[in-house]
Amino acid sequence: MNTNESLVLNKIDDISFQFLETPTITNPNDVIVQVKKTGICGSDIHFYAHGGFGYFRLNKPMVLGHESSGVVVEVGNEVKSLKVGDKVAIEPGVPSRFSDAYKSGHYNLCPHMVFAATPNLDINGPSAPGTLCKYFKSPEDFLVKLPDHLSLELGALVEPLSVGVHACKIGSVKFGDIVVVFGAGPVGLLAASTAKKFGATKVMVVDVVESKLEMALRLNMATHVFNSKNGTLDEMIKELGQRPNVVLECSGAEVCIQSGVHVLAPGGRFIQVGNTTGPASFPITEFATKELTLFGSFRYGFDDYKTGVALLDANYKDGEDKAGINYLGLITHRFKFKDAIEAYDLVRAGKSVKCIIDGPE
Amino acid sequence: MVANPSLVLNKIDDISFETYEAPEITESTDVIVEVKKTGICGSDIHYYAHGKIGHFVLTKPMVLGHESSGIVTQVGKGVTSLKVGDKVAIEPGIPSRFSDAYKSGHYNLCPHMSFAATPNSTEGEPNPPGTLCKYFKSPEDFLVKLPDHVSLELGAMVEPLTVGVHASRLGSVKFGDIVAVFGAGPVGLLTAAVAKSFGAAAVIVIDIFDNKLQMAKDIGAATHTFNSKTGGDYKALIAAFDGQEPNVVLECTGAEPCINTGVNILAQGGRFVQVGNAPGPVKFPITEFATKELTLFGSFRYGYGDYKTAVSILDANYKNGKDKAPIDFEALITHRFDFKDAIKAYDLVRAGSGAVKCIISGPE
Numbered sequence: 001m002n003t004n005e006s007l008v009l010n011k012i013d014d015i016s017f018q019f020l021e022t023p024t025i026t027n028p029n030d031v032i033v034q035v036k037k038t039g040i041c042g043s044d045i046h047f048y049a050h051g052g053f054g055y056f057r058l059n060k061p062m063v064l065g066h067e068s069s070g071v072v073v074e075v076g077n078e079v080k081s082l083k084v085g086d087k088v089a090i091e092p093g094v095p096s097r098f099s100d101a102y103k104s105g106h107y108n109l110c111p112h113m114v115f116a117a118t119p120n121l122d123i124n125g126p127s128a129p130g131t132l133c134k135y136f137k138s139p140e141d142f143l144v145k146l147p148d149h150l151s152l153e154l155g156a157l158v159e160p161l162s163v164g165v166h167a168c169k170i171g172s173v174k175f176g177d178i179v180v181v182f183g184a185g186p187v188g189l190l191a192a193s194t195a196k197k198f199g200a201t202k203v204m205v206v207d208v209v210e211s212k213l214e215m216a217l218r219l220n221m222a223t224h225v226f227n228s229k230n231g232t233l234d235e236m237i238k239e240l241g242q243r244p245n246v247v248l249e250c251s252g253a254e255v256c257i258q259s260g261v262h263v264l265a266p267g268g269r270f271i272q273v274g275n276t277t278g279p280a281s282f283p284i285t286e287f288a289t290k291e292l293t294l295f296g297s298f299r300y301g302f303d304d305y306k307t308g309v310a311l312l313d314a315n316y317k318d319g320e321d322k323a324g325i326n327y328l329g330l331i332t333h334r335f336k337f338k339d340a341i342e343a344y345d346l347v348r349a350g351k352s353v354k355c356i357i358d359g360p361e
Numbered sequence: 362m363v364a365n366p367s368l369v370l371n372k373i374d375d376i377s378f379e380t381y382e383a384p385e386i387t388e389s390t391d392v393i394v395e396v397k398k399t400g401i402c403g404s405d406i407h408y409y410a411h412g413k414i415g416h417f418v419l420t421k422p423m424v425l426g427h428e429s430s431g432i433v434t435q436v437g438k439g440v441t442s443l444k445v446g447d448k449v450a451i452e453p454g455i456p457s458r459f460s461d462a463y464k465s466g467h468y469n470l471c472p473h474m475s476f477a478a479t480p481n482s483t484e485g486e487p488n489p490p491g492t493l494c495k496y497f498k499s500p501e502d503f504l505v506k507l508p509d510h511v512s513l514e515l516g517a518m519v520e521p522l523t524v525g526v527h528a529s530r531l532g533s534v535k536f537g538d539i540v541a542v543f544g545a546g547p548v549g550l551l552t553a554a555v556a557k558s559f560g561a562a563a564v565i566v567i568d569i570f571d572n573k574l575q576m577a578k579d580i581g582a583a584t585h586t587f588n589s590k591t592g593g594d595y596k597a598l599i600a601a602f603d604g605q606e607p608n609v610v611l612e613c614t615g616a617e618p619c620i621n622t623g624v625n626i627l628a629q630g631g632r633f634v635q636v637g638n639a640p641g642p643v644k645f646p647i648t649e650f651a652t653k654e655l656t657l658f659g660s661f662r663y664g665y666g667d668y669k670t671a672v673s674i675l676d677a678n679y680k681n682g683k684d685k686a687p688i689d690f691e692a693l694i695t696h697r698f699d700f701k702d703a704i705k706a707y708d709l710v711r712a713g714s715g716a717v718k719c720i721i722s723g724p725e
Contacts, residue, residue, distance in 0.1 A: 101629065106654070108654070252648075258642070267467055272647055272650065272651040276647055279645055280644075282647065283642045284620065284639050284659075285641075287657070288638070289659070289661050290470070290659060291531075291658070291661050292659045293656060293659070294650070294657035296652070296655045296656070297651060298651055298652050298654050
């Protein structure tokens with residue numbers, strides 16, 4: 001029955017509202033969620049403006065959105081950990097339960113991954129539906145219950161936060177680390193916050209836009225900031241007081257990738273999170289002489305979503321006023337579902353940090 | 362004064378024989394070794410032809426050589442594990458005992474490393490002496506005793522073999538791994554041999570010269586080979602590897618196309634160890650790298666435990682005699698020279714005349 005009001009990207013520059021089929025419980029561990037809050041991601045904008053990136057090309061209309069939270073409205077009869085009315089964060093990528101990647105503990109690398117709002121690599125296959133709709137179906141284990149004191153808006157931040165969590169886990173960020181994060185967009189700021197929460201002694205955020213650096217400090221997501229447009233790498237190290245032993249590269253910019261290699265202490269760890277538009281010129285001999293390690297990071301995997309929710313839980317347990325980090329401060333714009341296209345145009349014009357769209361009424 | 366005949370690189374294109382003063386025991390843990398066999402390394406040739414590598418610049422005469430073995434002739438009072446007459450492999454880089462790098466278990470990264478035949482351009486400070494001389498001094502713990510059945514020539518191969526050991530350990534090469542090695546020069550061949558010794562189920566060696574690939578197979582280091590000039594693209598490489606995507610790449614060329622191919626052939630979650638030196642930055646497919654969640658390890662020389670492991674590999678390889686040795690390490694030695702012909706040896710290797718490993722005997 002086509003009662004599921006959805007935001008659909010038909011082709012480049014063409015978004016419309018459509019009523020699509022409402023999902024129903026088909027497996028005993030299915031859960032139907034009424035989507036309440038959705039953040040807009042840069043990848044959505046890539047599809048809107050360019051029709052895709054890398055291997056992913058839009059070839060048929062696709063429901064947008066993958067950074068969502070909602071309220072459970074129906075559960076399958078084997079669902080044990082959730083009940084109707086629970087607030088949940090939605091993990092939007094469901095892998096094959098039979099793949100080697102899944103079995104070996106790396107489900108994010110599953111070649112049969114069905115990821116919301118991402119075109120099927122097989123052009124004849126259906127596009128995985130996004131979450132910018134009224135009702136979304138997930139298996140129970142790809143939803144994380146939000147504690148009462150966490151809002152649905154925070155629930156919508158769990159997805160980009162989990163990208164930062166995954167990166168920090170892959171790079172073994174821990175107590176005492178000295179971290180530099182390149183890129184002060186939402187991913188960089190959430191990765192920096194995670195590094196802080198994981199116990200890093202210093203977390204420096206680097207960008208070329210002063211207002212982004214100011215936000216990093218104001219929200220308490222960084223201990224140091226540096227504008228790489230105005231200063232040299234030696235000045236960066238001096239500002240930090242020492243060389244970092246961890247770099248979280250969240251910009252995808254070639255110059256930042258090179259800078260990360262240059263500033264790292266010998267034996268240091270470099271985690272690549274940001275996507276480049278093509279190959280990057282990489283100082284590999286300096287990398288080898290310092291015996292650095294480069295970890296590629298892709299989305300998030302087992303337990304990362306739970307960790308993301310746990311971080312928010314601990315952060316807000318004594319209320320917003322006493323919260324160590326102001327995650328909510330990332331949300332700069334809020335729109336009703338009927339104004340969703342305006343929201344996309346605003347983000348496309350580069351005028352927001354994190355923009356949240358309400359679910360349909 | 363005991364004479365120490367030495368082979369000295371004075372400046373670019375200028376090598377001569379000089380006689381210096383032999384080193385003496387000064388610390389209780391010092392050992393004096395009479396150098397018997399020395400291999401020539403590509404870095405020596407680089408200093409000979411270009412006078413510098415990166416920020417290491419030759420500014421004063423320097424004794425060449427760092428891939429050596431010899432016989433103990435003198436030991437300090439505190440030496441307990443070696444005696445006069447023992448055959449040893451010489452580990453040519455001595456770090457500061459006080460640096461953070463040394464303390465933290467990464468002495469190869471010590472900023473005060475004194476590495477034989479690597480120039481020190483600080484004015485007033487001497488170049489660390491190389492091993493192409495008669496007598497060389499080492500602390501006891503930077504010498505590894507060679508078992509009786511491992512020859513001095515094999516002892517001279519321990520140094521480049523150890524580069525392969527260090528890389529393989531960094532990349533956690535172990536039983537069952539599917540390994541691709543780029544480069545069939547001495548470092549690539551020895552690294553492939555280490556991967557096999559560590560239990561890799563399959564090792565494919567890639568190069569652009571068929572004769573080098575043949576050697577890789579003949580010595581028992583490779584189960585498969587691929588000529589990347591004539592064989593096709595990375596998909597053809599996988600086909601030549603019986604359709605297997607490796608889970609480890611050991612990159613021993615420093616060549617940009619090899620580095621890119623290495624990223625393309627690796628299975629998801631795979632490990633990439635960079636051993637070879639690239640002359641400058643390389644175009645690197647970092648998003649493909651990140652999407653597959655690969656890990657890249659930079660590898661530099663060798664560190665704690667690597668030299669001992671290399672000698673153990675040779676020990677195990679030759680314990681039932683040469684005929685039953687799984688890997689024919691000795692076949693890598695293609696040329697042998699007496700000390701008096703050392704300059705000819707350097708010119709031969711510099712000319713790139715098909716020498717794989719050239720060994721120079723110590724002075725009589």
